[in-house]
Amino acid sequence: MIGKLNHVAMAVPDLAAAAALYRDTLGAKVSAPTEVPAHGVTVVFVELPNTKIELLHPLGDNSPIAPFLERSPAGGVHHVCFEVDDILAARDKLKAGGARVLGGGEPKTGAHGKPVLFLHPKDFCGTLIELEQA
Numbered sequence: 118m119i120g121k122l123n124h125v126a127m128a129v130p131d132l133a134a135a136a137a138l139y140r141d142t143l144g145a146k147v148s149a150p151t152e153v154p155a156h157g158v159t160v161v162f163v164e165l166p167n168t169k170i171e172l173l174h175p176l177g178d179n180s181p182i183a184p185f186l187e188r189s190p191a192g193g194v195h196h197v198c199f200e201v202d203d204i205l206a207a208r209d210k211l212k213a214g215g216a217r218v219l220g221g222g223e224p225k226t227g228a229h230g231k232p233v234l235f236l237h238p239k240d241f242c243g244t245l246i247e248l249e250q251a
Contacts, residue, residue, distance in 0.1 A: 118207055118241040119248070122197070122198070123249050124169040124171045126195055127184050128189070128195040129192040132174035135172045136150070139172075145164065147161060148161055148163075152222050153227070153228050155226060157175065157177055158174065158175065159175075159176045196247050197245075197246060198246075198248070199249070200248075200250075201250065203250075204224050204232050204233075207234075215240070217236065218236060218239050219234075226237070227247070227249055231251075232250040233247055233249045
């Protein structure tokens with residue numbers, strides 16, 4: 118069902134410093150920051166030859182990233198995103214198998230402009246999973 122790894126998302130307390138670390142220290146191509154109000158985040162993508170790193174920073178007081186950074190002030194891995202060919206078929210198969218889809222189960226538009234869903238971390242070995250329509 119899942120396709121390739123699209124990205125690994127990392128919550129960071131300082132988006133500019135994290136972007137500079139990847140750009141200046143590691144020599145990676147780093148995108149400009151983009152606000153994604155529907156998900157309460159500002160994102161920067163670090164482009165790698167085989168995938169991406171998504172740097173996440175809270176956007177607004179109700180951001181879902183803020184509690185993560187309260188628990189882990191230095192930041193850390195927030196979620197892993199896999200591509201799927203048909204997000205609705207994937208959702209239905211996962212729900213039929215007992216997996217919990219967060220946010221009511223309806224896809225939202227993600228940072229890449231494609232439909233995404235999140236799966237409960239307790240159903241996937243403690244890891245928040247994002248599915249993105251390929």
